[in-house]
Amino acid sequence: MITIYTTPSCSSCRKAKKWLDEHNVVYEERNLFNHRISNFDIDMMLEHAENGFDDIISTRSKIFKEKDLDVEDMSVSELKNFIIDNPSILKRPIIVDEKRMQVGYNDEEIRVFIPKKLRDFIMSSNIYKEDDSEYQTVLEQYFNNDAK
CATH class of the missing domain: 3.40.30.10 (Glutaredoxin)
Incomplete structure (x- = not known):
């Protein structure tokens, strides 16, 4: 915790x-x-x-x-x-x-x-650190898929 x-x-x-x-x-x-x-x-x-x-x-x-x-x-x-x-x-x-x-x-x-599962998802998405909008999109995808 x-x-x-x-x-x-x-x-x-x-x-x-x-x-x-x-x-x-x-x-x-x-x-x-x-x-x-x-x-x-x-x-x-x-x-x-x-x-x-x-x-x-x-x-x-x-x-x-x-x-x-x-x-x-x-x-x-x-x-x-x-x-x-x-x-x-x-x-x-x-x-x-x-x-x-x-x-x-x-x-x-x-x-x-x-959490490790989210880190792995972010890393597999090949996003660039500088692109905050792409990072936000990946987070939304993760949480939308995780909620299903």
């Missing part, structure tokens, strides 16, 4: 959700301001992070600057608790499933979340 961590005012979050919806990708949305993030959530993110906390937190965020914090001086548990208490320090959106994670919205990278 794909989980996407979002905030209401995040335009990249809206783009990611729109893309997932257009590709009929099932996901669970967790609004960081309405859903208290847990140690489990953070552990799931860190399991897929190549650079640990650096991949998921924004040290340029207002709260980091106000508190004059240095991530290097904090223990893992201190940093997790800080994230739980201040979820706005997380980069957004964070899209994660059991195999992969994407931080932020990237039109190319988000394609890893397309």
Whole structure:
């Protein structure tokens, strides 16, 4: 199951959700301001992070600057608790499933979340990346055939 961590005012979050919806990708949305993030959530993110906390937190965020914090001086548990208490320090959106994670919205990278059957159909259609209309046509063909 794909989980996407979002905030209401995040335009990249809206783009990611729109893309997932257009590709009929099932996901669970967790609004960081309405859903208290847990140690489990953070552990799931860190399991897929190549650079640990650096991949998921924004040290340029207002709260980091106000508190004059240095991530290097904090223990893992201190940093997790800080994230739980201040979820706005997380980069957004964070899209994660059991195999992969994407931080932020990237039109190319988000394609890893397309179900394999749809990816195979797209690849067999020999469409060009630059031709968005042809890509949309292939998606419509897939979903129309899949609905039958």
